[in-house]
Amino acid sequence: MTTPKSRLIGATAIAALALAGALVAWQASSDSPADLAQLSDDDKLEILNSGDADAISELLEAEEAAAQAHFARERLERQKREAEIDVEHAETKARGAAYWDSFDPDSIDLTGFDFAITSISPPEKRREKLAELPIVNGFDRAAEMTHPLSKFDCNPTKFAEIGKVMKSQSDLPMPVDRNDIANLLDYLASRAALKTGDCSCATQAVPPIWGWELARRIAENPTAESIRGSAAKGQAMKKVGAALYYELDAQRRSFCGKG
Incomplete structure (x- = not known):
């Protein structure tokens, strides 16, 4: 029988999993303000050598935004994996209790x-x-x-x-x-x-x-x-x-x- 604690852990983990999945989907579908970060290395080098302070500033901001987005996606993916394991752990614990309690x-x-x-x-x-x-x-x-x-x-x-x-x-x-x-x-x-x-x-x-x-x-x-x-x-x-x-x-x- 699933205990209240197991149900709580399972519900919390499922909610975290759903939130992580939604955020990952949002990150993938949203228009990134860091489009400049998608330029080729040659194009970036041309901007940096152009002497255009505004363009250089925008490129650096785009690079920073892209890096932050990358780290955010990694963090969300890690949280998703952890939530999946939490769900599995709660379900497994409930099955194990049911089996071994009656052994x-x-x-x-x-x-x-x-x-x-x-x-x-x-x-x-x-x-x-x-x-x-x-x-x-x-x-x-x-x-x-x-x-x-x-x-x-x-x-x-x-x-x-x-x-x-x-x-x-x-x-x-x-x-x-x-x-x-x-x-x-x-x-x-x-x-x-x-x-x-x-x-x-x-x-x-x-x-x-x-x-x-x-x-x-x-x-x-x-x-x-x-x-x-x-x-x-x-x-x-x-x-x-x-x-x-x-x-x-x-x-x-x-x-x-x-x-």
Whole structure:
């Protein structure tokens, strides 16, 4: 659901975009008082060498007016681009909130998952084995992309937010660090993009708590009991997170690159 703040940002950005577009159109259509600035370099040089003070003054004024108009157009174009990004950001934030607020980490099917997969080498073989399981292929996928990649950073403070979540949660049965959670967040982001067709920040800005919850479900898998030692358990979690990330990230990149 779009929040009042999102609606306000969107309305403000749209108004700014419309104003910038109108001003650019006005600049392009209005009669410029700086027609002299359009003369060739040879003609300008002739005026400057003519000794006609009035003509020289008019030429210099025209040059200054042309320069100011150029800078004004650049400024308006920049404001237009910024307004476009503001609109996209507000719309994307609203879609992302709607998607991730209703997300259920328990909906991810872990059927067939076994920590024995982490002992498979090389990593390519490990990813191939995971790719056979529902955690990678057990969800419906969009037929085509509905929203392209965003023009802004989706998760500028991701690692800081992961740290806050980790400090607020109880320890898991297996060691997990920020990189492990980041890999699972990237997995979830790729999964969401493939599922919805939305390649924008709406699906890429995953709330860190969902990465933590997925890590919890994986760490609580009964097959983890066969792993001895904290270091071995930590390595197993790293291998799972990395394998999930790389497998779906490659698919997302291929899918979102279309069109």
